[in-house]
Amino acid sequence: MESSRTRLGMVGCGVFGHRHAEALRELSDRVDVVAVADPDPDRAAEVADIVGADAVVTDHRALLGQVDAITIATPHQFHHPVAADAIAAGVHVFLEKPLAMTEAEGLSLVAAAETAGTVLMVGYPLRYHPLMVRLKQEVDSGRWGEPIHASLVTEQYLVIPDGHWRATTAGRGGGGMFSHGCHYIDLLLWILGEPVRGAHLGTTHGTPWQVEGETTSHAIIEFAGGRLGHHFGTEVANRPPGASHHTVHLTGGTLTAHPAQGTLQMDRIDAEPEVLFTTTPRHKFLDAELSHFLDCIATGERPLTDGARSLQSLRIIWRLYEAERSGLGYADLVGLGLEQV
Numbered sequence: 348m349e350s351s352r353t354r355l356g357m358v359g360c361g362v363f364g365h366r367h368a369e370a371l372r373e374l375s376d377r378v379d380v381v382a383v384a385d386p387d388p389d390r391a392a393e394v395a396d397i398v399g400a401d402a403v404v405t406d407h408r409a410l411l412g413q414v415d416a417i418t419i420a421t422p423h424q425f426h427h428p429v430a431a432d433a434i435a436a437g438v439h440v441f442l443e444k445p446l447a448m449t450e451a452e453g454l455s456l457v458a459a460a461e462t463a464g465t466v467l468m469v470g471y472p473l474r475y476h477p478l479m480v481r482l483k484q485e486v487d488s489g490r491w492g493e494p495i496h497a498s499l500v501t502e503q504y505l506v507i508p509d510g511h512w513r514a515t516t517a518g519r520g521g522g523g524m525f526s527h528g529c530h531y532i533d534l535l536l537w538i539l540g541e542p543v544r545g546a547h548l549g550t551t552h553g554t555p556w557q558v559e560g561e562t563t564s565h566a567i568i569e570f571a572g573g574r575l576g577h578h579f580g581t582e583v584a585n586r587p588p589g590a591s592h593h594t595v596h597l598t599g600g601t602l603t604a605h606p607a608q609g610t611l612q613m614d615r616i617d618a619e620p621e622v623l624f625t626t627t628p629r630h631k632f633l634d635a636e637l638s639h640f641l642d643c644i645a646t647g648e649r650p651l652t653d654g655a656r657s658l659q660s661l662r663i664i665w666r667l668y669e670a671e672r673s674g675l676g677y678a679d680l681v682g683l684g685l686e687q688v
Contacts, residue, residue, distance in 0.1 A: 522560025
């Protein structure tokens with residue numbers, strides 16, 4: 348086997364395990380998926396067929412001695428124990444969000460990876476989406492002036508069956524804000540910088556299935572310099588998918604990314620709308636994300652969405668939740684920027 352190739356194992360073969368498998372198949376020139384683990388051997392065998400893995404196991408610990416790295420796409424409550432086992436075995440870890448269910452668990456994984464010298468990367472695929480990368484470049488260029496406000500809108504219709512792990516806060520760690528909104532808090536930090544204070548309101552109003560934690564959510568964050576960021580997310584959007592969009596208002600124009608159309612548009616009060624960039628209409632580019640993981644293994648580079656920085660978005664959500672529960676209103680978010688770890 349060529350030394351430049353990574354021997355990889357996959358843990359978790361549900362919906363996201365299948366998505367990882369499809370992305371890894373696109374990276375077959377760089378990676379050999381040698382083993383797949385899932386408590387359900389039939390599900391594991393399905394994914395093994397996609398990626399050409401020879402070994403199928405029901406316990407993730409059985410594959411750790413065979414691989415250089417693993418991907419983890421299990422229910423949220425298993426992220427920490429599986430990642431901890433892998434890091435202890437000297438295995439690099441790509442972990443679907445969230446990093447952990449508690450701050451203590453997250454900190455323990457970050458410390459363990461630092462001690463072991465292994466890569467710990469968290470799956471925030473929108474950071475690797477060509478539209479969002481270009482949006483960030485346009486904001487940072489200064490050609491459109493200073494950012495005023497960013498608004499990230501995510502709409503989906505997420506049917507959760509009775510008894511599913513995603514129906515409980517014990518299973519997914521919180522409501523939609525924690526489970527899905529962490530993507531967008533991370534993006535707001537990436538685009539707008541250092542947070543100062545924030546507030547959250549969530550509800551299950553109008554949700555036709557039994558679930559713990561909010562299914563519709565608003566979060567607003569004030570950033571240094573007076574910039575504002577907002578995330579609206581709902582899991583009960585009663586219309587076809589494709590309405591999600593991400594907008595940054597600047598003093599010289601307004602940028603809007605439309606993943607379903609694959610476009611980044613600039614609107615100005617004194618000019619015709621201009622499409623600045625187009626790409627394949629896709630909500631996620633998992634192959635680009637996993638390619639970055641392989642790059643970091645090869646070079647020792649710190650992942651853009653490493654454990655320490657990915658923990659910041661979760662810390663913000665936990666503080667927003669606490670302020671909401673206690674009736675305090677605003678949560679103090681000072682010191683929780685991506686570069687303030």
